Amino acid sequence: MIEQYDANKIERKWQKIWIDKNAFTAKNDSKKPKYYYLIEFPYPSGAGLHVGHLRSYVALDSMARVKRMQGYNVLYPIGWDAFGLPAEQYAIKNHIYPADAVKQNIATFKKQIKTVGISFDWDREINTTDPEYYKWTQWQFLQFYKHNMAYKDKKEINWCPSCKIGLSNEESSGGVCERCGGKVEKRLKEQWMLRMRDYAEILLKGLDKTEFIDRVKNAQIEWIGRSEGATIDFSIKGRDSKITVFTTRPDTIFGATFLVVSPENKFILENIDVVTNQDEVKKYQKKASEKSDIERTDVTLEKTGVMLNGIVAINPVSGKEMPIYVGDYVLNDYGTGAIMAVPAHDERDYEFARKHDLEIVPVIKGGDIEKSAYEGDGEHINSEFLNGLNQADAIAKMLQYLEENHIGGKKINYRLQDWVFSRQRFWGEPIPMVYCEKCGWVPVPEDELPVKLPKVAAYEPTDDGESPLARIKDWVNTTCPKCGGEARRETDTMPNWAGSSWYWLRYMDPHNKETFASEKAMKYWNMVDYYNGGMEHAARHLLYARFWNNFLHNQGLVPFPEPFKKRVAHGMILGPDGLKMSKSKGNVINPDNVIKKVGADALRCYEMFIGDYKEDAAWTDNGLYGCKRFLDKVWNFQNKLNDSDGYTKELEVLINQTIKKVTKDINSMKYNTAVSSLMILANAYEKQKSITRKDFRTLIHLLNPICPHITEELNEVCKLGKALYESEWPKYDEKKIEQADKNIAVQVNGKLRGLIVVPSDLSENEIITLAKEEVNKYLLGKTIKKTIYVQGRIVNIVVG
C-alpha cells in the first residue's frame, strides 16, 4: 500500500533538504563549465508574489536544474530591486519607514518563493537598498562623474504635479505620468545627467555581440533611433546668425520653401531684437510651453506656428530668401530643433504650407504632393545640378556640395537622449556629491561611501519640487571635501533604474567588501548567458543596463562590454477572464492559495503547460487540475513497479524519444510541449500491466526540472537511486529512437487515401508496391504519372 500524495508535506521536506545540503549553491572556483541564468529581480511590492513572476522563475529554474545535472556550475541568483516610488508610496500610505516596508515585503516574497522550490542560490541574495549594495551604485556614479560622463544641467523636465516628481522622457511618454497616469507639466530644474547619447553607436553596434530575440533587439534599435542625414546651415539676411537644420533628405533642398524652429530654440532669443511681432511670438512660445507633451505630440492636431516677421533666411544652395516660422510641431530635443520645410514631399510641411499659404515646389518627379514622396525614388526636378538624378546619387552629390562650401555635411542623428539621473524623492540612492560655494560640485571621497539615507520621520514629497532630503538640515549641511569649508549635500536621489543597472555583476561576488565584484569573479562568470524579462523592460532597463556595463568596461572595470548574451521575453499570465490580472478587476490568482490546494509541483507544471512561453495565456483552474491529475497518475505508478531490469521492451523507443524531446524542449523554452511529451509517456506507462524501475526512474527524472519535489520523493520512496539533483541527466540512444515498424501515409494526388505499416528495413520499391496495393481502388483505370516517396513518411502517387 502506498502513501497518499501529500504535496505540501513532501514539498516542505525537500525544500529543507536542498537548503541543508547547499544543493544549488554556485561556486566561484569550480572546474566545471559555468552557466549564468538571470531573471529580472523583483520589485518587492506590498501585493506579494504574482503567478506571473513564477512563470519565468520556474522556466529558468527548469533550465538551471537540467544544466546542473548535465555537469555545469550554474549561477541562478535572486535579489530585490527595492528603491523607488512604489516602495515609498506604500510606506507613506501605511505610515511606516520605507526601509521597514521593504523589509516586510521582502520577507513575504521570500517566503512565497521558497514554497515554490525555485533553485535560487540564496547565499547570493542582494538588495539594492542595502547600504552595502548602494555604496557601489554611488561609487559607480562617481566613476561616471570622474570621466565627465555625469553633468548637471538646467533642463526642462517633465514634472508630475500629483506624484511631485521629475520624470525622465521614458517615464512620461505620451505626456502622461507612468505612475499615476496624470498629466505631466514642464518645469525647469538643475538635474544630474548621464551622457548616454555618447554611447548611442556603441549600444547599437554592441547588439551584434548578443543573441537577443528579434523583438527585443528591435526595441533597442528603435529606442536608439539612428538616422543618417545632413546638417545644413541657413544664414540670416543681414545678420551674423544662422539656423542649422537636420534633414535626412538634403537632396530636396531646392524644394525647401521655409524654415521652422521649435519654440524653445535659442535662435529666437538671439534674434528677438529684430523681430517685429515680438508679442505674438512670445505669446506663442508661452502657449507651447503650457501644452503637455500629449497635446504637443498629437498628430491629429493642426500644425500651428507664427512667422518671425522682419527676418529672413537664405537658402545656401539656391540663394532664395525663405521665411522663418516658430512651430511646435518641431521638437527641440530632436536633431537641431529646426527643420527646412519641403512641403511638396512632406505631409506635415504640406499641411503647414497650405495653412499659411506658402510656396510648394515639387523636386521629385512622380511624387504625390498629397503624400510624402520620400518613400519613392523619383528623378529630381527643379533642382539645378541635381536634376535627373535618383535619390542616392542626389544625396551623395548634395553632401559633397555642402562639405565643399562649408555649409553643412553628413550627420548621424540619434533619438536617444542623455539620461536624466535626478529624482526629487527620498527613497533612492543619495547622489554622492557636495556643493561648495567656493569649489562648486565636489564628489564625496570614495572612502566615505556610502552616503546613507538619514532616518527621519517625514519623507513625504514637497510641493516646491525639492527632495524631502533638503529639509533635513543635519544631513544636508556638511563640509567641503576639497577646502573644508561649509557645503551642502546634493539632495536629489538616483532614479530606480540605477540599482538595476549593474546587479548581475554583484551576484558574481556579492559579499566583496573591497570592490563591487572582483575581476576574477567577473572573468569566471562573464556575460549572463540567459536573461529573462518582460517586454516592458526590453527598451529602457535593458538600455540603461547595457550603457552602464559598457561604460564600466571602457574604464577597465568590467572585463566584457555587453552584459547579456541572450535576452528572452515571456508572455503574461492573464486572469481567467482573459484580461490582465489586477486587484480592481478581482481576477488575480494568488499562488499561495494554489499551492495550498494542489501543491507547488502542480502549480509549476501548469505554469509550464499553460501555453507557448513567449505568448500571453489566460489562467484556468481546470487546466491546473489537469496537471494535478497528471501528477496523481505519476504518483500511483508506485503500484505498477516490477522487478525486471532495463527498460520495458515496448516502451524503449518512446522513452528514448522522450528523453531527446524533453531535453531539447526545455533548452529551447518549449516547456509546454516538454510537459505534453511527458504526459504521453505516462499514458503509455498506464497502458502497461507493470513497468520497470528504470522506466519509472527515467520518467520522474525527466519530470524533475519542472516538478522537483514529487519526483525526488518518488525516487527516494521507491529506492530508485541517488537523489535526482545529484544524478546525471538521462541520455538517450539515437539507435533506439527509430521505430521498428513505421507508419507510412499513402496519398493519391496529394490526398490521404491509406496507411501502411512497414518494417523499417523494407526497400523503397517494396514500400511503393505495398502502397499501390493499399490504394488500389483509387488507381483503377488511371495512369500513374509519378510516384514520390518521402523516407519513412509518405508515398504520393500522382495519377492522370
Added chain:
RNA sequence: GGCCGAGUGGCGGAAUUGGUAUACGCGUUCGACUUAAAAUCGAAUGGGGAAACUCGUACGGGUUCAAGUCCCGUCUCGGCUACCA
C-alpha cells in the same frame, strides 16, 4: 503613421520547419464502479453526410506531386513606438 508579433476544434494550444492538420490538456457525451454523488477508470469527440465521400488552419490569388508552413495581395486582433524632419 512606423516597427514587431499573431490569426488552427467549444477552449488553452501541437504540428518533426514543405510531407498523415487538430498531439497533449480542458470541456462535453456515453459507459463501468456506487444506494447515490464525487473521485477514478474505459470509449467517443472539427463540420456536413446513412454511407461512399466531401469541406476544412482569417480572406483572395499563386508556386508545388504535396501548403497551417513558401510567395503576392486583403482583412482583423495584440504589443511597442510615435509630429524623429
